[in-house]
Amino acid sequence: MSLREVAIAPFEGQKPGTSGLRKKVTVFQQPGYLEAFVQAVFDTAPELQGGTLVLGGDGRFFNREAIATILRLAAANGIDRVLVGQRGILSTPAASAVIRRHRARGGLVLSASHNPGGPDGDFGIKYNIANGGPAPEAVTEAIFKRTQTIGRYRILDAMDVKGVTMPSSVSERMLDQWIDQVGEYRLGGMIVQVIDPVEDYAAVVGALFDFDAIRRLIARPGFRFRFDAMHAVTGPYARRLLVDMLGAPATSVINAEPKENFGGRHPDPNPAHAPELYQAVVVDGTLDFAAASDGDGDRNMILGKGIAVSPSDSLAVLAANATLVPGYARGISGVARSMPTSRASDAVAAALKVASFETPTGWKFFGTLLDAGRITLCGEESYGTSSDHVREKDGLWAVLFWLNLLAAKPGETVLSILQAHWRRFGRHYYSRHDYEAVDAKQAAAALDRLRAALPGLPGEKIGALTITAADDFAYRDPVDGSESRGQGLRVICGEQARVIARLSGTGTEGATVRLYFELFESDPARQNDDVQSRLQPLIDFAEVRTGLREITGRTAPDVIT
Numbered sequence: 195m196s197l198r199e200v201a202i203a204p205f206e207g208q209k210p211g212t213s214g215l216r217k218k219v220t221v222f223q224q225p226g227y228l229e230a231f232v233q234a235v236f237d238t239a240p241e242l243q244g245g246t247l248v249l250g251g252d253g254r255f256f257n258r259e260a261i262a263t264i265l266r267l268a269a270a271n272g273i274d275r276v277l278v279g280q281r282g283i284l285s286t287p288a289a290s291a292v293i294r295r296h297r298a299r300g301g302l303v304l305s306a307s308h309n310p311g312g313p314d315g316d317f318g319i320k321y322n323i324a325n326g327g328p329a330p331e332a333v334t335e336a337i338f339k340r341t342q343t344i345g346r347y348r349i350l351d352a353m354d355v356k357g358v359t360m361p362s363s364v365s366e367r368m369l370d371q372w373i374d375q376v377g378e379y380r381l382g383g384m385i386v387q388v389i390d391p392v393e394d395y396a397a398v399v400g401a402l403f404d405f406d407a408i409r410r411l412i413a414r415p416g417f418r419f420r421f422d423a424m425h426a427v428t429g430p431y432a433r434r435l436l437v438d439m440l441g442a443p444a445t446s447v448i449n450a451e452p453k454e455n456f457g458g459r460h461p462d463p464n465p466a467h468a469p470e471l472y473q474a475v476v477v478d479g480t481l482d483f484a485a486a487s488d489g490d491g492d493r494n495m496i497l498g499k500g501i502a503v504s505p506s507d508s509l510a511v512l513a514a515n516a517t518l519v520p521g522y523a524r525g526i527s528g529v530a531r532s533m534p535t536s537r538a539s540d541a542v543a544a545a546l547k548v549a550s551f552e553t554p555t556g557w558k559f560f561g562t563l564l565d566a567g568r569i570t571l572c573g574e575e576s577y578g579t580s581s582d583h584v585r586e587k588d589g590l591w592a593v594l595f596w597l598n599l600l601a602a603k604p605g606e607t608v609l610s611i612l613q614a615h616w617r618r619f620g621r622h623y624y625s626r627h628d629y630e631a632v633d634a635k636q637a638a639a640a641l642d643r644l645r646a647a648l649p650g651l652p653g654e655k656i657g658a659l660t661i662t663a664a665d666d667f668a669y670r671d672p673v674d675g676s677e678s679r680g681q682g683l684r685v686i687c688g689e690q691a692r693v694i695a696r697l698s699g700t701g702t703e704g705a706t707v708r709l710y711f712e713l714f715e716s717d718p719a720r721q722n723d724d725v726q727s728r729l730q731p732l733i734d735f736a737e738v739r740t741g742l743r744e745i746t747g748r749t750a751p752d753v754i755t
């Protein structure tokens with residue numbers, strides 16, 4: 195057993211984005227790359243020394259190697275105990291639940307979320323703090339700073355497995371194998387505790403919902419439902435909750451085996467990347483309810499016969515109906531949404547007379563509000579919804595919430611629940627257009643063009659709408675006062691409409707330009723129109739004012755959700 199200090203030169207660009215450090219697998223495979231980043235985390239978070247760290251990932255390619263390396267780094271950096279998900283698996287919400295339940299001081303979540311996996315795909319690593327949520331910006335900034343000056347990492351060179359010391363080459367392989375068995379092992383002075391990746395999570399979400407009512411719904415003759423795990427991490431979680439605990443037929447959970455490359459698919463639950471499910475439910479109406487989750491299990495897509503639920507609407511519906519769910523029966527304290535998410539949840543918060551918040555994109559901005567009890571529910575347009583039960587978005591939680599609502603509203607369908615919601619609160623037509631892998635300079639130029647136009651926009655018309663405000667979104671956290679600037683360009687037409695433009699902070703190839711469109715419709719007779727047609731004037735406005743097509747030569751977005 196020996197502790198080694200390895201000299202390294204800093205790597206460029208180890209800057210965590212919207213959700214951790216995401217790069218191509220080949221970038222992570224460079225000797226010392228992962229080590230340098232993780233060492234920077236340990237150097238920035240001295241509270242981990244003598245404490246417990248949670249470690250796991252979505253099972254994508256390079257997950258196991260990364261875990262073996264991180265365990266050796268942790269053991270050399272004075273970490274007391276590491277809780278590792280069996281086979282290296284922990285969904286993002288499960289990692290959050292484990293950190294909280296076991297009072298860990300932090301966690302490392304290995305995932306690039308919905309980005310494709312495999313040797314040519316993406317890998318990612320995210321540091322979560324003791325509240326179970328993503329490290330706030332001040333911490334990710336400090337980690338990035340540290341990566342720029344780092345000169346060494348500490349690693350355990352050889353290790354004791356049950357008292358046997360082996361050379362590092364052998365032990366790395368061994369490490370790979372012992373994470374397959376639940377149990378406790380010693381690695382240098384550190385305990386490695388391999389845990390069932392589902393148990394803590396199932397206990398946390400199991401306490402929130404009316405499982406008896408959902409069980410009866412699922413058993414109801416004629417209720418047909420399906421959950422698509424997209425060959426990603428939620429398979430084992432969905433099986434435990436939906437099949438073992440709720441009695442759903444095993445066949446109702448599809449693509450349930452986590453695969454290193456997600457079966458070659460893009461594990462992003464939206465109509466564009468789950469077209470078969472969309473066709474079967476929304477178009478053909480062969481199922482009453484279907485849902486899917488992403489690579490690391492934090493996103494959700496909800497589909498009903500004839501309707502794909504817009505994530506912004508989903509948040510609003512959950513907020514409006516929360517008291518039907520046992521875990522929220524006493525009501526909610528407030529709702530937060532990311533800035534580009536539609537204002538549907540604001541309307542509900544106003545009606546319920548609870549607080550509503552608009553935060554920058556990324557789950558890390560919800561943490562302080564959740565910790566302070568200012569909000570109970572929060573969500574993003576990017577298929578993310580959750581509550582204060584963890585500090586991450588939570589795909590299966592949203593699915594259980596919807597099942598609980600259907601169980602509590604006999605005779606209602608997903609579509610009828612939404613239509614009733616729109617009649618009461620008005621409908622916010624909503625869509626996001628993504629232009630992917632755009633040349634970074636061209637993307638910046640398009641955003642710059644709109645940014646430069648912002649001061650002159652108020653008073654201008656978009657069709658029948660009048661622009662009332664236009665700015666580059668800046669946020670002051672109401673709890674800790676921290677400031678975040680440059681969070682996306684907003685063109686606002688009062689309560690009627692918004693156009694938002696921002697650059698993605700999670701991509702690994704060039705730049706992704708995201709355009710977001712929202713239009714409010716209070717007239718029930720006009721709430722069932724084609725979404726893209728209703729938004730067309732806003733879409734035209736954004737394309738002209740950014741000059742996106744002219745600058746990039748693109749003629750259409752790559753993905754419309």
Ligand code: G1P
Pocket residue numbers: 212213307532555556557574575576578697698699700701708
């Ligand atoms: C995207 C989503 C954002 C989400 C993040 C992590 O970030 O837009 O809402 O929090 O993925 O899942 P972006 O690529 O837009 O920076």
Ligand code: ZN
Pocket residue numbers: 286306307308488489490491492493
């Ligand atoms: Zn994700």
